[in-house]
Amino acid sequence: MKFSTMKPIVQLIVGSTRPxxxxxxxxxxxxxxxDKQFPELDFEIVDLADYPLPLPTFETQPPKNAAGVYTQPETQRFSAKVATASAFLFLTPQYNWSFSAVLKNAIDHLCVEWNxxxxxxxxxxxxxSDRAAVGLLPILECLRMPVARPLVAINAGFTVRDExxxxxxxxxDFVGYEPTLIEAVGQIAALLKEKSS
Ligand SMILES: Cc1cc2nc3c(=O)[nH]c(=O)nc-3n(C[C@H](O)[C@H](O)[C@H](O)COP(=O)(O)O)c2cc1C
Structure with a gap:
């Protein structure tokens, strides 16, 4: 019997693109x-600044891309990247009590790749920053994505900033958030193990 040596890929989707x-x-x-805590997984940063996706229109995009078939090259490239992942960490700033529009747009461009x-x-x-997560939760639920707990809600105020x-x-400065992050990623690792067994 042949065993795959490929580790499951967990993409860290970076949801802020402003200068x-x-x-x-x-x-x-x-x-x-x-990387240090979960050597059995392959963590990959996917920066949405490298995937400039236009706002979809009915002319260029079907309203729901349930078939995973796209006409726009930018969407095809993003789809091909996201499709390689087994799980995700969504990273987003809180903008006006919610998550970023860039992240919502990126999520809305695809469908089956997240499901x-x-x-x-x-x-x-x-x-x-917990309001950003509260906004994102129902969107991930809509895409049938089990969301790991706890949520990692970082306070990145003036005391952790440089000039x-x-x-x-x-x-x-974020050492206090490490156990929360490890617990959340541990849940993802457990869910992936369950799926593969
Ligand atoms: C449009 C906008 C809205 C923001 N809204 C909030 C907010 O609701 N609460 C908050 O604490 N900070 C808010 N901030 C501050 C950002 O969370 C902070 O600047 C953070 O560093 C943004 O992430 P980024 O640097 O990756 O873009 C806002 C910033 C911007 C640009």
């Missing part, structure tokens, strides 16, 4: 911890 964003720093902090795959949520804001408003030192 000066801290999203990539948070993704790299989370990936470092996940039934486990997901975790990492949010951040200047204060509590350019980037993050000063996530490895030190």
């Amino acid at each position: 000066g964003r801290v999203g990539p720093s948070i993704a790299s902090w989370a990936k470092t911890i996940a 039934d795959k486990p997901a975790g949520i990492i949010t951040w804001a200047m204060r509590e 350019k408003f980037g993050l000063r030192d996530p490895a030190t």
